[in-house]
Structures are given as structure tokens and as C-alpha cells.
Amino acid sequence: MDLNPDRRGDAAELIREETKVKCVVWDLDQTIWDGILLEDKRVTLRGEVLEVIRKLDERGILQSIASKNDADAAMAKLEELGIQEYFLYPQISWGSKSEAIKNIASLININPNTIAFIDDQPFEREEVEFSLPQVRCIAAEDMNLILERADMTPRFITEDSQLRRSMYMTDRVRKEEEQHFSGTKEEFLATLNMVFGIYPAGEGDLQRAEELTLRTHQLNATGYTYSYQELDEFRKSDRHRLWVSELEDKYGTYGKIGIALVECSEEVWTLKLLLMSCRVMSRGVGSIMLNFIMNEAHKSGCKLWAEFVENSVNRMMYITYKFAGFQEVGKNGDILILENDLTSIQPFPDYVKVTCSE
Template identity: 45%
Template structure:
């Protein structure tokens, strides 16, 4: 079984990122190829952080002088156990431990992290030059959004800090963000991001089914299918492409084959906004909605979103129009759609699917 693709590499500093110990030498410089590894992984959308036993007020300025500080999110530079630092980084990023990698020259530190966080992969510092060539550090798809992932996460942290300072209900805070959601038909240039969402999104993925580039390209030219990409932005910056809706339209029923949204926008109401919009469009078109759902060990939150939107096991009697999913464990949830008002916490721009008719 192949290793999960790495989402975040956590660096030690002394004798790992740079040669020597900072407290003994203020002029430490990075090892050969370290800068190349950092910039290459950043361009692939792999986040990077730090877990180092050091004086933060001493180490961070050195990283700034070296021109490397900008590449790290959520750095933990202090004197606590490195396993605690790695755990905190994973929790703040909302990443599974199996997608985190820790690199350190000290075998004792690697053992300490491995003992407390057995799913985190640990590498010796001597392995650093070869990391970019390993399959787990080579995402199958690299998109425009991948290349700005670090900036989007930093904007997210600023957004969270603003929320912490805000007193009042969540909806009132969301209204201060100037949120915009754009739902649009996918272009060929966007297919790589659509495919990436089916690969990387697990908690807010209704089926966990991966749709490859060839399949998606075929659906783009099929008049019976809608391949929709969801993008969001606010006053802190773009969230990028954060969702995908794969819909097959029949005369009396719309078949929601896949709904997936990034975990980063769950708290912004992205999932409920999408489902309410789809229900409104289906009600206007006078059709029933059937959604594929397959339980996984991580997508319980998506099931809750479907149930909250009104999906249930009640059969509408129109399933005969749909072909079998062909995927083991897929069940079909049914929705009698209702009209919904425009969302109150964001500005929504979306196509009018209800105006597209199909013959019986």
C-alpha cells in the first residue's frame, strides 16, 4: 500500500535545516539543497512548518535574514516536546497525522515524535535532498490553487484571529467578511483542481470516489451532466476553488453524484449554501433530487449536512431513471426540494440550472 500524499512537512532547525547550532553560531546557513527542497515543495502545494527547540526571538529573525521565514506556517519554536509541537500543528491545520512528515537529525527526537504520534512519518535530516523525488512528496495533481496554498492558509489564520476578536453571533461575523461564492461550470483549465478536490477532500466528500481527468473531460461534453466548480473569496483574500458539484440531470430527477467541499470553508457555511442552492434550483425545475452517499471513516460531517438539508432514505419512485452507481457501499438519499431565499451571509453567483430542460 502506498503512503498517503504529504500535506505538511515539519522541519527541525539545528543541524537539519541549517548547518550547526544557532545558539553557538549566529551565522548558521542552510545545508546544500535545503532551499531548493523548500521552494519545490511549496510550489507543489505542500505546507511546511517548524518544530524546533530554540529561542523563537533568535531563530525567527535568522530565518527572515535567510529569506526562508515566509515559507513556514504555524512555526513552533520553543523548548517543549517536539511531539506536542507537531500535534498542535496538525490540529491547527486540521490534517490527519498520516499526512504529516517530521524531519530531524536527532534520532532521539524522531523517536519521541514517533512514540507519541505513530502515524506521523519521521525522516532523518540526511534524507532531505531526496525528499522531492519520493512519491509521497509528489502530488498527482498540481494546480494554480496548489501554488498559492500557503498564502490561502495564512489568510485563513488571519480570518480566525479576526473571529477570535469579534464579539457576537457567527452569522454576524460572517457578514463582516464580505464573502462571495461563485458556482460555475468547469472549464478544461479547471479540471486539474476538480480532480484534486476529489482526491484530497475526505471529511466533506459525499462518496470518496475519485474522478480522473479523462472521466471529467468526458462529462464536460455530455449535455446531461453538470460539472460545477465552487470558488470563494472574502476581504482577507481568495479561498480558491473550494468545492465540486457533479450532477446528472434527467427529466424527473437530478442525480447528485458527488458533492465535495474543502474542510477550510465548512465554518463559512459552504456546504449548506450549496445544498440549499441546489434544492432551490430543483424545486424551480420541478424535479426530485437523489444524492449518492458512501460512508467512510472521515465523512460523518457530510452525512450530517445531507440530513440537515432534508435528504432521507424515502424513495421518490424515480430511481428507475438512474443507473447503478457501480461503487460498493453507495446508498441513495432522496430530497423533495424546496425553494430557498438567497443566503444572508454571502453573495452568491450561480448558473440557472432550472432553465435547462431535458426531454422525457
């Protein structure tokens, strides 16, 4: 297999995978349940809906609600039906469905082009299609086809996939605590008892590693995507280092949240891929990962370069590189080459325990 990390996921399978749905947004009346709640409080779940909701959840696809309804009554009915726990940030009001979906995308921190919307009313689907043409709109009558759709069938169902909803729910608790915390950012982070682990990727990490390259855009320095097979070759290669990182705190695990791929020569290490899950954007772990790699390069006696490919959403990664002391030294097409002279490697912050293994 070609081990050139400049390949940007050119396999058709990976291109298709990048278009997968990350969140399904449901209407309620005549969609999740038969009937209209405000007219009949005895509404019942549609026959196939529970299986669809559970299967999507098992696949790691998040779910939410966009419904024109009385919020208290609708939430009470969802709880009565035993399905309230499946829905993140439900938007139940008399506003437009498109605004509800925008709010959900913002709260979950995903692009609307990874959202599918299910509604029984053609008018509501057309309103969303007009305002958010990137959202996939599905008629409620086609619900029985959802589980067969390619864009809702991931290549792998990883442990992180199966835990995704619960991890997002835990993130919500963290955010609420942070909003009510009166100290500094660093003081709040110190209360979390974070443990950040960095270790060489093993075979068991590769499915999640592929998933991260496909799902992560904002905190991805190059946007490169790699298949399981490519990552496995890098893992075995003497010319590459492939690290995986994970994070946990007092609330539980964030799962495997980062990858770094370095191409090694006798004189230069080149950081080809650095990415972190967007769920850890505010935890400062991108800088910790960079400092770890800087230390490793310094111990090897090599220069450290990094590639950066700017896109519309990953400016934060460029800022992370600059804060870590990287400077622009060249350009190869749209690839910006950065270099760190390794003279100002920072210690890991006190608010997180960092564990590294070989």
C-alpha cells in the same frame, strides 16, 4: 470511458495520489541550518535546503517547524535568513516533537498521515514514529532525495497549489479576527463581504477538481475520487452536471473550493459527489451549494436524491444534508440514499453574494 460515477478512484494512479504529503515539518538545528543556534548564533543554511523549501512551496506542499529551541531566537534567525514566511504555525519549544506535529496538524486541519517530518536526530524521529506512526520520518541527511519522492510530487501543479501557502496565511488572519469579534457568527460573516461563485466546470478547472477529490475528506459526502479524464467525460456528458465553486472575501480568494457531480435521468437527479475544501468549513457554503442544486432540480421537474457514504471524518456532510431537508429513503450496500422533496428550498443567506452562471 465508463461514466459510472460509482467508481471510487479505482485507478492505481489516484490511489497513490491520495497518499501524497500535504505538509513537511522541519527541525532546525543541523537540519535547516548547520550548527546549533544556542551555541552559535552564526548558523547558516544548509546548502540544498533553500531549493527544497522553495520547490515544495511551488508544488503546494505546506511547511512548518517542530524544533526544541528558544522560540524568539529561532524565529529571529529564520527571519534573518529570509525564510520565515514559508512556515505556518511553527512549534518551537522544549516539548516533544510528536506533540508539536499534533498541534500543527490540528491548526492546519489535516490528517497526520499527510505529514512528513525531517530531523537529523534518530531519537527524535523514533519518538515521532512511536507516537504518530502514520507520519513519514525522514533523516536530514536524505534531504537531497526529497524532491524526487513520489509522495511529494503531485500529478498537477495548479494555480491553487501555487497559492496554497498564501491562502492559508490569509485564513490565519481571518481566524484571528473572528476570535476577537464580539457579535454573532452571522454578524461576523457579514463583515467578510463574501462572494460565492458557482459555474459549470470548464476544461481549465479539471486539474483542480481532481486535486479536490483527492485532498478533501472531512467535507466529502461520498469519498469518491475521480481522475482528470473521468471528470472531463462527466463535463461533456449530457447525463451529468459538473459544477465548480469558488469563494472570495475582503481578504482575498479561497480559490476553487468545491465540486458537485449530479447524474441526471428524466425523473431523478442523483447527487453523486458533493465536497467542499475544509478551509471553508465554517463559512456555510456547503448549504449554499446544496440549495443551488435543489433549485436546479426543481426547475427541471425532477426528484433529487443524494448519495452519502459515512467514514470516520465526514459526519459534518451528513448534518449538512439533514439541515437542508434530506431524508433517508434507502441503502445500497454502504451507500446511504437520501431524498429531498424540494418543498423547503431556502434562500441564500444575506451575508454572502452568490453568483451563478450557466
